Amino acid sequence: MTETRIDRRFKACAEAGRPALVTFITAGDPDLKTSQDVLDALPAAGADVIELGMPFSDPMAEGVPIQLATQRALKAGQTMAKTLQMVRDFRKKDNDTPIVLMGYYNPIYVRDPKVFVKEAKDAGVDGLIIVDIPPEADDELCIPALEAGINFIRLATPTTDDKRLPAVLANTSGFVYYVSVTGITGSAIADTSRVATAVNRIKGHTDLPVAVGFGVKTADQAAEIGKDADGVVVGSVLVNAIKDSLDDAGIATEKTVSAVTTLVSDLAGGVARARSS
Numbered sequence: 001m002t003e004t005r006i007d008r009r010f011k012a013c014a015e016a017g018r019p020a021l022v023t024f025i026t027a028g029d030p031d032l033k034t035s036q037d038v039l040d041a042l043p044a045a046g047a048d049v050i051e052l053g054m055p056f057s058d059p060m061a062e063g064v065p066i067q068l069a070t071q072r073a074l075k076a077g078q079t080m081a082k083t084l085q086m087v088r089d090f091r092k093k094d095n096d097t098p099i100v101l102m103g104y105y106n107p108i109y110v111r112d113p114k115v116f117v118k119e120a121k122d123a124g125v126d127g128l129i130i131v132d133i134p135p136e137a138d139d140e141l142c143i144p145a146l147e148a149g150i151n152f153i154r155l156a157t158p159t160t161d162d163k164r165l166p167a168v169l170a171n172t173s174g175f176v177y178y179v180s181v182t183g184i185t186g187s188a189i190a191d192t193s194r195v196a197t198a199v200n201r202i203k204g205h206t207d208l209p210v211a212v213g214f215g216v217k218t219a220d221q222a223a224e225i226g227k228d229a230d231g232v233v234v235g236s237v238l239v240n241a242i243k244d245s246l247d248d249a250g251i252a253t254e255k256t257v258s259a260v261t262t263l264v265s266d267l268a269g270g271v272a273r274a275r276s277s
Contacts (some may be wrong), residue, residue: 005126006151008172009048010209013146019226020048022211023264024102024134024235026069026080027052027086029242034252035073036086036240039259043097045261046268049231049236051129054083054103060132066276069239072250080107080116084123091124100127100153100174113141117148127151127174135167142171155179156202158194165205175209175231176202180216196228219270227276234267 012021018101023042028035040052055073059066087099101120108116108130128145135142135154142152150172158179160168169176180195199210212225213233222232238260245259246252 001149001151001173004149004151004174006049006094006100009096009098009273010175013048014209014230015197017275019229019271019274020209020211021046021222021229021264021268022049022051022100022213023047023267024051024053024066024213024233025238025242025260026055026066026073027083028055028073028076029239030072030246030250030252030256031076032078032086034256035078036089038239039086039090040093041257041261042264043094043248045264046253047264048099049098051100051102051233051235052086052191053235054080054085054101054107056104060084061105063236065236065240065243068243072243075231076209080111081257084119087120087123087125095124097127099124100129100151105129105130105133108141110229115146117141117144117150121148121150125150129153129155129177131155135170138171146171147175149150151175153177156198158198162201162205165202169206169208172206172208175211176206177233178202178210178212178229179214180212180225190193192224195225199228204276207232212273219266222267222270226271232267232271232274234264238263 010020023037037184053076055070061275131252145152153174154168155177156168166246202210209230211231211233212229216232217237228233241259241263245256
């Protein structure tokens with residue numbers, strides 16, 4: 001593959017002496033317009049890479065916060081077409097910040113993987129994280145995505161041993177997403193010393209950046225994880241910020257966008273000081 005926005009962004013962060021801040025929101029949560037406003041505001045708040053969740057009715061890896069965000073988005077009428085349009089609209093204003101679509105294979109399979117890959121590339125998508133496709137099925141989506149110039153990002157977990165890791169990494173590009181806990185999104189962060197050991201073990205098998213997620217909620221946690229990781233992924237706390245900003249009817253308020261951007265700015269401060277000492 002030729003160099004991608006993801007490659008350039010991780011390289012730039014490394015040259016700046018800090019990890020990348022990777023932020024997750026669910027597309028269409030709590031409604032399309034507000035979600036677009038949040039998406040558009042993330043780079044200025046300090047997000048280096050944006051993961052945009054593709055709503056799906058049965059998200060097996062998600063904890064309660066992202067499950068609820070998905071339900072809000074689907075209730076508001078979010079579709080795959082609208083999610084791709086969000087990326088197109090974002091690209092009218094920002095041609096540098098990488099966007100990674102994260103989700104599950106079912107909505108892509110129904111749409112047709114080849115059609116989806118073309119649409120995603122044309123919209124300005126840089127990477128895919130598809131939780132439920134194993135390396136043994138790389139011909140389904142991974143290889144077509146790579147051939148189109150879209151990074152395919154794999155998850156490694158505490159149970160991914162040295163025997164399994166080469167298969168996980170075989171067609172991975174962009175970065176490796178290390179899931180720091182044996183659990184769901186929004187779980188408590190694992191022992192940071194164990195995370196550091198795991199990150200260094202993965203780095204022994206690949207030159208790709210390693211980003212750590214699942215459980216990071218505060219700037220201090222981001223700073224601690226960022227001492228060893230090339231990227232820090234934050235998701236559940238951001239979608240909780242959206243939820244907490246809604247009115248009693250579940251409608252966005254004037255505080256919704258700022259609730260997310262204020263938190264992202266704080267987290268960006270955390271990754272900025274990760275290697276300062």
